[in-house]
Amino acid sequence: ASLLSVRYLMEKDYQHQQPANFEKVHQYGQYVIYENQYPLPAVHVSHEYYNGEDLTTPIDREHAMLDGVVLDHQGQTYPKKAQNLVHEVEMTTYDAQWKRSDTLTVTELNGGVTLQLPET
Incomplete structure (x- = not known):
């Protein structure tokens, strides 16, 4: 939900399917409002461009996306590869x-x- 910039979620009181890190903030009759405790901004500005072809593991791709923009066939090699533990x-x-x-x-x-x- 955070990746989609979801700030609030509304469910009926018998539904219990809110994602992790959402806390109940209000209840109006049968409706419960939850707030995302870790919302992400809708836009991320970066000056770093990484080549997606060099990112062979999901964790490296995720880290590169957090640090910059991942492109096909262009950009620099991501410098902080994760150690396989x-x-x-x-x-x-x-x-x-x-x-x-x-x-x-x-x-x-x-x-x-x-x-x-x-x-x-």
Whole structure:
């Protein structure tokens, strides 16, 4: 919703589908008004142009879009590529077992996997 510059959202009181970071600000009868706590401006002015062909990962493309404008076939190479930390993540299972390297069988209601991300 923030990317679309949504500042307020209105729902009926039985609907509970507001996006994250929206807080209730008013209620009028059956209607509830929520306000976006992190609205983004409708326009972003930049002097930085990055070549989209050089952005091979979604996180690098997202960072480049926050820092400047991403263009096809022109612009400079984005200088702040994200480090791949996937091999440094520690996984711990609880009430679950790996069947293969890509299949987890959960044996209890609240079982699953905890991911410990490295500090950067």
